[in-house]
Amino acid sequence: MSDGPVRLRAVIADDSVLLRDGVVRLLQDAGIEVVAAVGDGDALVAAVGATVPDIALVDVRMPPTHTDEGIRAAVEIRRSHPTVAVLVLSQYVEERYASDLLSGDTSGVGYLLKDRVVDVDDFVAAVRRVAAGGSAVDAEVVRQLIGRTSRELDRLTPRELDVLELMAEGLSNTGIAERLVVSLGAVEKHISNVFTKLGLDPETSAHRRVLAVLTYLAERA
């Protein structure tokens, strides 16, 4: 379909065959090449080493212990192959996992609830964004962090809160404008207000902005 000059190459790790096949087809529909699909963390690290894809999609719970194999594999991949983007898919929001993963450079890192796969277009957009060095943090994670810091955020208007959430999710200004159906100028104004109210340095790069916002939220939490 979208045979652009750069055809994304992805590796998928998920022990549920049903789901793995679904995601593979989904990505193929979107013109993303799936170079390997595996069922556990060790196989994932090996596959990444062998194929060096643009992005690895990783399920958190995989054999043998069904706990956090995926997170450990993701951290390992970030360390051994910094050029490979990692998008972690989780059954539920676990802040500890999120902070493990996002505690460094958030470029090329994503953490999404598995259910997001169902919103095919948004999901594919997130995959592309992370693969291109951006980030994708699940709205649920952001909402939990914001929920715990509500007092500090009282000063923000509802619209500014929306913008903060979407920023933390990793969206660019354009992405935020599209999602909220407002003009780019309006988004930029909201962002500048948010950063001023929270006392943060305005950043231009989307993923550094994510880091700043997440760090702010985590520190206040």
Added chain:
Amino acid sequence: MSRVVEDGMSDTGAVNTPRSETRPSTSWREAIDRWYRPLIVAESWLALGYLAVGALWAVAMVTVVAVMASITFGLVFVVVGLFLIVPTFALVNAMVGVERSRAGWVGEPIAPRPLRVPPDGSWFRSIPATLTDPERWRQVAFIVVYVIAAPLLFTLALTPWIILLGLFFGIAFDVTSADLVGIAVGLALAGAAPRITVAIAGVTRSFVAWFLGPDPTSALQDRVDELAEQRTVILDAVDAERRRIERNLHDGVQQQLVALGIDIGRARSRLDEDPAGARQLLDDALTKVRGAVGELRVIGRGLHPAVLDDRGLDAALSSIVGSASIPISVEVVLDTGLPDDAAATAYYVVNESVANILKHANARTATVRVGESPGPSGARAIRISVSDDGRGGADAARGTGLAGIRARVEGADGTLQVESPPGGPTTLVAVLPIQQLPQPLPPPSGVT
């Protein structure tokens, strides 16, 4: 007239009304029969024997203790005596053990009172432990007290018999009018004497039980420890069960639903350009819906089957084996219905056992039986047996399934036995006591 005379002759002191002529005589006979019955009942004479032998045994025990003690003391100074300390106490233990089991003559045998420090076989190393064990000295104290108490109690029991004999011989050879009182006393005493004997034997047995029997407080303490341990096991089992359910939901149903969502999402995005492909994806989605619904049904049934409430254990067990891939026969023979908790436990045991068989045993056929079984203290209990002709080698220490069954059964105060030699066959037997009084369940908040 003649009829009345006849009646008067056959019925001592009967009133002359025809209606009541036989009644007083029957109750008189019954009363006399009842009063003198203890004389011919083995129980009475066994009680007398118990007291007599008790007195003799007490003397024997005290003699042995005295002899052993003096030998031991005498030889302590040439070291040899030290080696006799432990055997002496062992002998004391054995002798009071005889007295305990003798209690079976007049009631239940007395359960042993546990020694503080159990013997470890070495006659030398055990000396300090033996000498400092208060339970050992309690046994010695018993013998010392019993050698006085037992003859006294026996004498007390014997006294009415001696009076009776004295009256009998005194009157038999020379009856005077003054002896009428003696006869009356004798007649009364003949019924009373065996009763007195039995009562004194009962008192003696209680005395022995107090000295040598288990401490009721420590029995309660043991029970508390046991219950505390069971509680931990149950809480662990509940926790493991919740994790299992969570995993079944997340890894099973949720994955299926997400995969289903992907199909629908893909179908929607190609609806215009590729309707045939979209239709195919929707067909796939339908298949996944059926799979997810089926899986939910299995999970729900594993939690608590509606059929158990609606149609009872028999039907619920039949539904378990009905969906199994091998033929499994079910036989439920119960006198009356079961309380809900017992039925649920029985269901759980069978459900997990059958799941184990299907998963691991490689069996061709299996049998499930549920029936009545007398419990440990005569209370009602049910016996659940599940056997298969599979490869055996089931081990509760390894399989989480068996451990879960064990926790559930022991949590219900039941017992579980598993026989599973390598190569099979495997038989699992759970015996569950039925609580007569429904135990209120703790509120669910206590579990979390």
